[in-house]
Every structure is written in C-alpha cells, then in structure tokens.
Amino acid sequence: MKIFNFSLDRFQASQLFSVVRTKKDIIATWMRAIKLMSVYVDPGEGARFGSMRLHVDKMSRLFFVKEDKSYSINFPFFTDNSAERLTFSAFACSPVDNRVTSEVLSLLSTYNLLDADDIYSFLDPISNSLEVEPAIWSLLKNLMMCDDGYIRVDHDEVRANGNLHPLDHIDVFYEGASTFKIGLVDRLSLNDFADLLDVGSDCHFLHRK
Amino acid sequence: MASSFFFLQAEKNDVNKNLVEQMENWSAREKTQVYIIDKPLGDSKYSYDHDDYIVVLIPKRKLIFIDFSEDEDSFESFVEDFIEDLGSISDKYRYKDSIGRPRTWARDLIFKASDGHSIDIRTLEEQTAIEDPAKQRIAELLVSLLTGSINDIDRVRADPPSNLLDKVKRKILLFDGDQTRFVYQRLKKSPIRIQGLSGTGKTELLLHKLKELYVQSADSKIIMTCHNKILADSLRRRIPDFFNFMKVEQQIKWDERLWCVHAWGSQSDRDSGTYRYICNFYGLPFQRYSYSTTFDRVCSTALEAIKQIKDRRYAFDYVLIDESQDFPESFFQLCEYVSRETVFIAGDIFQSIFDETITASISPDFLLSKCYRTDPKTLMFAHSLGMGLFEPQKLRWLEDEEWNKCGYAVEKRAGDSYYRLKREPLRRFEDLDKENIDCVEIISTKGDFTESAAKSILEIVRKISRENPTLTADDIGIILLDNNNKTYALADLLEQVLQRETGWIVNKAHETKQRINGEIFVSNRNNVKGLEFPFVICATEQIGRSYAYRNALYMTVTRSFIKSFLVVSEDHNKGIIGNLRSGLRGINELGYIEVQPPTKAEIEKIRTTIKHSNANESFYDFVQRVFDDLKVLPLFRPRLLEVVKKTVGEDFDRENVHRVAEFNYKMMLDRGDIEDI
Numbered sequence: 113m114k115i116f117n118f119s120l121d122r123f124q125a126s127q128l129f130s131v132v133r134t135k136k137d138i139i140a141t142w143m144r145a146i147k148l149m150s151v152y153v154d155p156g157e158g159a160r161f162g163s164m165r166l167h168v169d170k171m172s173r174l175f176f177v178k179e180d181k182s183y184s185i186n187f188p189f190f191t192d193n194s195a196e197r198l199t200f201s202a203f204a205c206s207p208v209d210n211r212v213t214s215e216v217l218s219l220l221s222t223y224n225l226l227d228a229d230d231i232y233s234f235l236d237p238i239s240n241s242l243e244v245e246p247a248i249w250s251l252l253k254n255l256m257m258c259d260d261g262y263i264r265v266d267h268d269e270v271r272a273n274g275n276l277h278p279l280d281h282i283d284v285f286y287e288g289a290s291t292f293k294i295g296l297v298d299r300l301s302l303n304d305f306a307d308l309l310d311v312g313s314d315c316h317f318l319h320r321k
Numbered sequence: 322m323a324s325s326f327f328f329l330q331a332e333k334n335d336v337n338k339n340l341v342e343q344m345e346n347w348s349a350r351e352k353t354q355v356y357i358i359d360k361p362l363g364d365s366k367y368s369y370d371h372d373d374y375i376v377v378l379i380p381k382r383k384l385i386f387i388d389f390s391e392d393e394d395s396f397e398s399f400v401e402d403f404i405e406d407l408g409s410i411s412d413k414y415r416y417k418d419s420i421g422r423p424r425t426w427a428r429d430l431i432f433k434a435s436d437g438h439s440i441d442i443r444t445l446e447e448q449t450a451i452e453d454p455a456k457q458r459i460a461e462l463l464v465s466l467l468t469g470s471i472n473d474i475d476r477v478r479a480d481p482p483s484n485l486l487d488k489v490k491r492k493i494l495l496f497d498g499d500q501t502r503f504v505y506q507r508l509k510k511s512p513i514r515i516q517g518l519s520g521t522g523k524t525e526l527l528l529h530k531l532k533e534l535y536v537q538s539a540d541s542k543i544i545m546t547c548h549n550k551i552l553a554d555s556l557r558r559r560i561p562d563f564f565n566f567m568k569v570e571q572q573i574k575w576d577e578r579l580w581c582v583h584a585w586g587s588q589s590d591r592d593s594g595t596y597r598y599i600c601n602f603y604g605l606p607f608q609r610y611s612y613s614t615t616f617d618r619v620c621s622t623a624l625e626a627i628k629q630i631k632d633r634r635y636a637f638d639y640v641l642i643d644e645s646q647d648f649p650e651s652f653f654q655l656c657e658y659v660s661r662e663t664v665f666i667a668g669d670i671f672q673s674i675f676d677e678t679i680t681a682s683i684s685p686d687f688l689l690s691k692c693y694r695t696d697p698k699t700l701m702f703a704h705s706l707g708m709g710l711f712e713p714q715k716l717r718w719l720e721d722e723e724w725n726k727c728g729y730a731v732e733k734r735a736g737d738s739y740y741r742l743k744r745e746p747l748r749r750f751e752d753l754d755k756e757n758i759d760c761v762e763i764i765s766t767k768g769d770f771t772e773s774a775a776k777s778i779l780e781i782v783r784k785i786s787r788e789n790p791t792l793t794a795d796d797i798g799i800i801l802l803d804n805n806n807k808t809y810a811l812a813d814l815l816e817q818v819l820q821r822e823t824g825w826i827v828n829k830a831h832e833t834k835q836r837i838n839g840e841i842f843v844s845n846r847n848n849v850k851g852l853e854f855p856f857v858i859c860a861t862e863q864i865g866r867s868y869a870y871r872n873a874l875y876m877t878v879t880r881s882f883i884k885s886f887l888v889v890s891e892d893h894n895k896g897i898i899g900n901l902r903s904g905l906r907g908i909n910e911l912g913y914i915e916v917q918p919p920t921k922a923e924i925e926k927i928r929t930t931i932k933h934s935n936a937n938e939s940f941y942d943f944v945q946r947v948f949d950d951l952k953v954l955p956l957f958r959p960r961l962l963e964v965v966k967k968t969v970g971e972d973f974d975r976e977n978v979h980r981v982a983e984f985n986y987k988m989m990l991d992r993g994d995i996e997d998i
Contacts, residue, residue: 123820151771151814155821210809214832222551222834230589232609 113169113312114193121155124148125162128176132286136226138185138260139252143213145174146189149198150210165302166191171311173261177302180268184309186261188254204250215245216252226256262286263309265300275321295321324349325691328468328498330505331359331375336389336437343442344377352745354495355379356468362505363469367406371399374437378464380495380748381457383430383449389437396435404431410466413568419479420459430460454481461493469504469529470496471567486789486796486855488752489883494693495748503687504529510686512657512664514645517689518727520700520879523667524556524851527641528563530665534639535579536569541638541662544580546595548647551834552850556643557581584652585610585619595640596623596652599659602636603627617649624655635661642666670726674707674717674875675868675931690728694853695879696753697744698760701914702905703885707875709866710916711904712897716871718919718927742914753883759909760884765891765898770862771807775814777888778858779822785856786823794825794841798854800877802846802861802870811860812843819843846873849880857881863893864901866974867940868931930975940966947978953986961986 120128128141145164155161162178172187189200189208200208219225223237241248264283272279278295285291300308308316326348333341341357348355356378360367373390386403388396408423410416420426432449434440451457458481465472472493482488496504503515503526517523527545534543545560547553560581561573573579576592586594588609591601596619600607605626608619636659642648645668656664670688692700704710704727708717721731724742732741746754753760764781766773778799786792799815801808809831816827819841828837830844836852857880864874878885891898907915919927944962953961964985969977 121817121821123826124817147813148817151810151817153814153817159821207806209806210813211806214809214812214829218832218834221832230587232587232589236587236610 113167114191115168116149116166116191116193116198118148118152118164118166119155119160120148120162120164121159122161124155125178128164129162129178129181132183132262134226134287135256135260136220137286138262139255140217140220141174141185142187142189142255143217145187146200146208146213147210150200151197165306167306167310169310169312171309173306173309175302175306181264181266182300182302182305183262183264184305185263186259188258202251202254204254205245205247208251212245212248212251215241215248216255219248219252225252261309265296265305267299294318297321325497325499325689326352326354328354328356328496328501330362330501331357336373337375337387340387340437340440340442341375347442347446353379354497354748356464356498356501358467361406361410361467361469362501363471364410369399369402371395374399376403376467377445378467379449380461380464380493382451382460383432384460384463384467385432385434385445385449387434387437387440391436393435396433400431400433407463407466411463414466414471414474416462416466416474416479419474420462426456426459426463429456430463455479458493461495465493465495468496468501470494470501473566484789484791485752485756485758486791486883489750489855490796492749492752497691499687499689499691500526504533508686511660511662512653512666513687514685515665515667515687515689516670516685518692518700519669519850519876520692520694520853521689522693523669523689524643527643527665527667528559529567531560531641532564532567532569535564536571538638539571540578542578542636543639543641544582544595544598544637545641545643546580546582546584547643548584549644549850550583552644553581553583555835555851584648585616595656596620599623599627599636599655602634602659603630615649617651620649620651620655624651624658627655627658635659638662640664642668644668646671673868673872674704675872688726690726691745691747692728692879693747693749694882696750696760696882697746698908698912699881699885700879701742701744701908702761703875703878705904705908705914705916706864706878706887706901707871709871710914711900713900715919715923715927716866716868717931718924738917740914740916740918742916743912746912750882758884759905761878761887761905761909762884763887763889763898763902763905765889765894767891770890770893771811771814773890774811774860774862774888775818778815778860779818781858781886781888782819782823794823794839796855797841797858798849798852798856798880799841799843799858799860800846800849800880801843802859802873802877803863804846804870807862808845812845815843846877849877853880853882855881855883857885858888859885860888862890864889864897943975944978944982947975947982950979951983951986953982957986957989961989 127144132138148164149166162176165175165177166187167173167175168191172189172191173184174187175184176182189202192199202208205212219237219241225234225237228234238249238252262285266283267280268277269279271277275295277293280296280299281293282296283291283293307313327345329341344355344357358376358378359374360369371390374386374388374396377385377387386400390396404423404427411420430451451460459479462479477491477493482491500522515523515526531543531545534541545556547556564573580592580598582592582594584595586597588607592598597607600623603626605623608614638661640656640660642653642656642665645666653664653666709715719727724731728744729742732743733739734741764777766777782797785797801811812829812831816829819825819827823841826840827843828840830836830842830848834848836842842854857877859877861874878887889898941962944965948958948961961982965978965982968981
C-alpha cells in the first residue's frame with residue numbers, strides 16, 4: 113500500500129471542501145487534486161488548514177480531512193511515484209497532467225458542459241478540445257460514468273439532533289434524493305475511516321442502536 | 322490625410338481659415354491634441370443662435386472661444402449658454418461632484434477672444450496656459466466631456482494623482498482626431514472599414530458607434546458580431562454597462578433591436594449567431610459548424626440563396642463587425658446584402674506580424690496608427706522581439722510604407738545601412754517618460770524552469786508591490802507562453818505560491834476564459850486578446866522561432882501599459898539574450914529602434930519562408946505539408962516527425978525541414994524501418 117499525504121493551505125482547503133452536489137463537483141475535485149499533487153508545495157507551519165491523503169492499494173482513494181469533517185472519493189487514476197514528482201494517468205488518457213486537467217476544468221466551468229440542455233452546446237466545446245487533446249472525450253466520458261464512491265464523516269455540533277442527526281455520522285452519497293446517514297457511536301479517526309473503506313482489511317459491521 | 326492630433330468639426334470658411342490652419346499646423350508641430358468644434362459632440366440636442374465662432378479645445382489649456390461675428394453681445398450670450406450646457410453635461414456624467422459647478426471653474430478656465438480676426442496662435446499659446454496641475458486636470462476633464470470621450474470619473478477623479486501607477490491608471494483618456502472622426506462623422510457609404518494595430522481602441526470605438534446608432538433612431542435593428550463566441554459573449558456583457566455609463570436613456574431591446582453574438586451560431590437558438598439569424602430571417606437551411614464546413618462556404622451559399630429571393634428585405638439596418646481579420650470576404654458581402662444602411666468593419670492591420678502583406682487589399686476609411694494600450698517604447702521592443710530584429714537572422718522585415726502604416730517614422734542612416742524606427746510619444750504615457758521608467762525588463766533564470774520561473778515571478782510581484790503602494794490584484798497579468806505541460810504546471814505552481822504570498826486569488830484564465838475582478842490573472846497565450854494590465858509578466862523557457870510563437874510573444878509584451886517583464890531561461894537562450902538586452906537598452910535610452918536592415922537576399926529568403934507558412938499553423942501541420950510534398954507514407958510520419966523535431970527543433974524554415982525530412986525518409990525506406998514501427 114502506498115500513502116501520500118498533503119497539507120492544504122486555506123485556499124486549497126476552501127476549494128476542496130466546498131459542498132459536493134453533483135458529479136461535476138467530483139470531477140473538478142479529481143482534477144484539482146491531481147494538479148495539487150503534481151506540483152505540491154507544502155504551505156508550512158501555521159498555514160495548514162486541512163489535509164489530503166491518497167491511498168493507493170487495491171482501492172485507490174482520496175481522503176480530505178478537516179477538523180470536523182472528512183470525506184473520501186474513489187480515485188480512478190493510476191499513480192506513478194517513480195520520478196521526483198507524482199504523475200497520473202488513466203486508461204483513456206495518458207498522462208493526466210496539468211494541461212489535461214486544465215482542459216477538463218475549462219470544459220466544466222466555462223462551458224458548463226454538464227448543465228447543457230442543448231446537445232450542440234455539449235458537443236461543440238468538446239469537439240474544439242479534441243484539437244488540443246485527442247483523448248479528452250474518452251477521459252471525460254469515463255469520469256462521467258465512473259462510480260465516484262463518495263462518503264463523508266461528519267462531527268456536526270451545530271446541527272446535531274438526537275438519532276435523527278447524530279453528532280457523529282457518516283453521509284453516504286451526495287445527491288439529495290439518495291443521500292442518507294449512518295450514526296456513529298463516537299468519532300472516527302482518519303485511519304479508522306480509511307480502514308472502513310479498505311477492501312483488503314476486515315469489514316466493519318452495523319449494530320442497530 | 323488629417324493628422325490624428327487634429328479634429329475639426331466646426332465648419333472651416335474664409336473667415337476662420339487662417340486661424341484654423343495655424344491651429345492644425347501647431348498641433349502637428351507640438352504633437353498636441355487640438356479639437357475645433359461649434360457645439361458639444363456626443364449629443365445632438367445642443368445648438369446655438371449665434372454664428373461665426375469656433376470653440377478650440379486643447380488638453381490642459383483653457384477652453385478657447387473665438388468670435389468672428391463682431392456682435393459682442395450675441396457672442397457673450399452664446400458663451401454663457403455653452404457653459405451652461407457644459408455644466409449640464411458635467412452633471413449628466415456625474416463629473417459635477419468632482420469638478421464643481423460652472424461658476425467655480427468658468428472664471429479661470431475660459432478664454433474669450435471677441436475679435437477673432439486679430440488673434441493668432443502665439444497669443445493663444447501665451448494666454449491660455451494653466452499653471453496649476455489641479456486646474457489643468459479640470460480643464461482636461463471639460464475637454465473630455467465636450468468631445469464625448471467620457472471617462473469614468475470614479476476612476477480618474479479630479480484630484481491630481483500622486484504616484485506613477487495612479488498617474489497612468491487615472492489618466493484622462495481622450496479620443497484622438499481619427500477616433501473622433503470615426504465616431505461622429507456620418508459617411509454616406511458602406512461598408513466603412515477601420516483598421517489598426519491591436520490596442521488602437523477599435524472595439525471601444527465600435528461601442529461608441531453602436532451607441533450613436535442606437536440612440537439615433539428608435540426602431541433600427543443593429544447587430545454587433547465577431548468570430549469567437551467567448552469574445553462575443555464578453556462584448557455582449559459590456560454593452561449594458563457601456564450604455565449605462567454613457568447615460569443612454571433608451572432600454573436595450575435584446576434580440577429585437579440589438580444583437581451581440583458570434584458569427585456562426587447554433588441550431589437550437591435563432592438568436593445565437595449572425596449567420597443563424599440570417600438563415601431564419603430568410604428561411605434558409607442552417608448549416609452547423611463541423612470540420613468539413615467552412616464559414617466561407619456557408620456564407621457564399623446563403624448569399625446566393627438570398628439573392629434569389631424576389632422581395633428584397635433587410636435583416637438589419639446596421640452591422641458592426643469586430644476582429645474582421647478572422648473572417649472571409651464572403652461574410653462581409655453577406656452582411657452588406659442583408660443590411661439596409663451601413664456595415665462597419667473593424668479589424669487588425671494584420672492578424673499576425675507574419676502576414677504576407679500588411680497592406681489591405683481594400684484600403685480602410687480609417688487607419689489607426691497609434692496604439693494607446695502600450696507605451697511606444699514597449700511596442701517598439703515587442704515588434705523587435707516578434708520580428709527578430711535584434712537577431713542575426715531576422716524573421717520579418719517591413720517595407721518603408723508598411724513601417725509607416727504601423728505607426729513608425731523611418732529614418733535611414735549611413736547610406737541606408739542603418740534604420741532608425743521611431744514612434745511618436747503618446748499623451749497617455751507622458752508620465753512614464755518623465756519618470757524614466759524602463760518599459761521592459763528581461764530576467765533570466767537558472768535551473769529547472771518551472772521552479773525558477775515561479776520563484777522569479779514571485780519576486781517580481783513582490784517588487785512591483787513594494788514600488789506601488791496602491792497596487793491591486795487586477796494590476797498584474799501573468800502570461801505563460803509555452804505550449805506544453807510545463808506551462809500548465811507553472812500555472813498550478815503559481816496558484817499555490819502566489820495565493821499564499823499575496824492573499825489574492827489566482828484566476829487561471831485558460832480554465833475560466835475570463836478576467837475576474839479582484840483576482841490575479843494567470844493564463845496561457847490563448848486568452849489575452851483585448852486585455853491590458855499596468856504590469857505584465859511574461860514567462861517562456863526558450864525564445865523559439867516559430868511564427869505563431871513569435872506573434873504570441875509580441876502580443877503578450879504589448880499587454881502592459883507601464884512595464885512588461887520577460888522571464889526566460891538563461892541556459893536555453895544563451896545566443897539571443899545578449900542581443901535582446903542591448904537592443905532593449907537602445908530603445909530605453911534613445912527612444913527608437915536602431916537596426917541594420919537585412920540584405921536583399923535575406924529579405925527574399927524571409928519573404929519566401931513567410932509565403933510558405935501560415936502564422937497560425939502549428940508545427941505539426943507545417944511539417945505534414947512538407948510530408949505531403951515528399952509523399953511520405955502515413956505509417957512513417959509519426960516517427961519522421963520526431964526525427965525532424967529532434968534535428969531542427971520547432972523551426973519553421975521550410976527549406977531546412979524539407980531537407981532533413983527528405984534525407985531521413987530516404988534512410989528509413991532504405992533500411993526498411995517499417996518493420997520497427
């Protein structure tokens with residue numbers, strides 16, 4: 113198993129912890145995480161506002177950890193740490209580097225691709241991007257179709273409300289229609305959270321309270 | 322042709338002829354703006370009963386009223402009325418709070434000559450000077466109101482600025498003679514073409530023209546268009562702000578009276594493009610964008626179809642086209658045919674400094690040679706850098722007439738063996754001249770370029786910020802020129818380190834495709850069109866020789882209006898840095914480009930190389946064309962391309978590439994390399 117840890121400055125923390133509502137947010141998070149890991153500079157003492165961890169094993173997952181909130185998503189890329197800097201690739205596109213991630217982010221944010229009602233508004237920007245990166249459509253398609261495995265651990269003192277909204281809980285899924293909570297009897301550490309999701313370690317069990 | 326320093330709106334006649342001509346000569350000699358008017362420009366509602374007078378406006382001087390009628394009472398009342406109207410214009414554009422009511426400025430800033438026959442330029446020069454800089458500034462603001470060059474008073478303010486950054490940012494901008502003529506003259510012809518270098522204010526002028534046309538009649542249909550969708554969108558967002566700013570009272574009736582869209586459009590929305598709207602208006606089938614359809618063909622097809630329609634109807638009254646260099650001629654013909662009144666066509670004098678010829682086939686009605694975005698010295702260096710003027714092998718050379726069109730005065734020395742290329746100084750940058758600021762600084766870095774460039778850029782930002790206490794995030798543009806992953810890695814690295822250092826959010830414009838207020842702009846070379854910053858930092862590892870690259874380099878350096886910094890790798894530019902530094906020193910110290918012209922043979926070689934290339938062509942496409950000539954089999958091409966790149970670098974020297982490709986292709990065929998592929 114390989115684990116890579118990254119401290120986040122306040123800008124990175126605020127970006128990577130912004131609320132996840134749609135698949136578009138997840139794809140943007142993947143892209144930003146790759147950018148950050150590719151040219152990482154430690155923020156230094158006193159400027160750390162959270163952290164990010166990449167687990168590479170049978171499962172490849174990203175963990176984002178802040179004082180009272182952690183979440184994790186699938187990381188559908190290959191990681192190579194043989195050189196000085198980490199590099200990434202995907203089946204559909206190799207490498208997935210700073211340039212490719214910028215292209216994807218631009219499609220998502222400037223052209224609002226995933227909100228396009230009209231097929232041509234979806235198609236035209238991608239067709240232009242193909243001139244820059246021929247693999248962009250395959251990559252984007254895979255990212256759109258990929259199971260993102262979103263799961264969040266909350267320690268929510270503000271909105272805690274008995275068994276309906278337990279102080280410590282896990283949120284599974286992000287869309288309003290599918291999300292639900294599983295209460296926790298106490299706080300989950302990052303290692304416990306990672307262990308919960310590790311397909312190579314023993315399973316965790318639910319006990320009805 | 323009238324000088325850009327002089328603008329005459331009042332009628333020239335036998336009575337005022339002598340003085341008007343003196344003023345015109347004086348303006349050219351002193352290189353100072355002079356406007357002669359008989360009513361405020363920009364609003365048609367002002368008119369006066371008095372005759373035989375002129376009003377002369379010269380920035381930083383008193384407003385000059387000269388009478389030739391010999392009816393002193395009537396002249397006095399006219400001046401009073403005029404000042405009252407000026408007071409109301411000042412109120413309309415909210416200048417009044419800053420410059421005060423007419424009674425506070427009229428006493429010191431008005432000069433009246435009731436006997437125009439006896440007045441001459443020398444008397445005017447002596448008697449209209451203003452000593453106090455604060456009053457000079459108010460006089461200048463009054464000139465801006467009377468010529469319709471409305472400035473945002475919250476930006477320029479009436480109090481004199483104290484530091485250099487503010488002096489340049491808060492400079493009161495005035496239209497020059499050419500610009501004023503374009504906006505206010507009503508030429509009875511179509512199309513009307515306006516051309517100039519980038520930064521000469523074409524888009525701004527089109528907006529002013531649009532406003533003039535929109536308020537002129539209540540039911541005209543006007544479309545403003547350009548090729549690129551993102552540019553069209555940003556232009557569309559600018560229009561309401563601009564109309565508000567210019568106090569246009571009429572509401573904007575989008576998609577009913579006014580359109581601002583890109584040229585093509587999409588199937589789903591009738592109002593999404595000029596061509597799309599025209600198809601709908603005339604009931605033609607719309608052809609959507611694809612690789613195999615050229616815009617030229619769809620325009621020609623549409624035009625032919627419309628000509629067949631018996632009842633001639635007009636889709637628009639006016640069409641305003643920006644960035645005309647991006648269009649085929651057929652689009653102009655189509656627009657011309659579907660508009661009732663006039664088509665205005667504004668474009669760059671060349672799309673790229675490497676266009677084969679810069680003399681337009683149809684000469685423009687208005688040629689703007691003065692670039693107001695960039696200090697003339699910066700522009701001179703940018704041209705030199707782009708064209709490789711300081712390098713042993715130049716990439717581009719212009720004919721004397723072409724230099725003139727680009728705003729250069731050509732002086733030849735020592736029997737034509739040296740050229741001195743000079744540009745006139747501009748009012749906007751007079752404060753830079755006074756403070757002796759170097760317009761461009763070259764900084765070379767050592768070691769890994771991504772990391773050393775990031776360090777260097779951070780250091781520059783610190784320095785600019787130390788020297789300019791009123792600096793904001795909007796004042797700096799960072800443009801990364803190379804076209805590889807390193808560029809994007811550098812942008813991502815800068816995002817981390819700049820935000821931490823300055824607290825400013827970094828806007829990576831290659832992702833957002835827009836400029837965002839309050840955020841520091843970082844972009845690759847593709848998103849800088851139409852942008853300007855007080856300070857530009859341009860980073861490139863190696864100063865390459867491809868045309869597309871050099872043109873981008875030239876464009877980037879011209880984005881600054883105080884200073885540009887060029888960050889390059891020392892190791893990769895050993896042969897060229899020394900030459901650039903000494904050329905730059907010449908421009909900074911002497912104020913002109915001094916250069917040895919290429920020999921006839923060299924000029925011929927430059928011309929042929931340019932002829933065979935297309936400045937917007939990628940190296941890949943360029944090489945593929947050579948391969949086509951050599952009939953290289955597709956299977957060999959990827960490998961041969963690699964060999965060519967390794968051997969000649971990304972050099973667009975066709976002869977060289979041809980030679981290397983031919984030799985290696987033969988080797989491959991002889992060795993039967995096909996099995997390895």
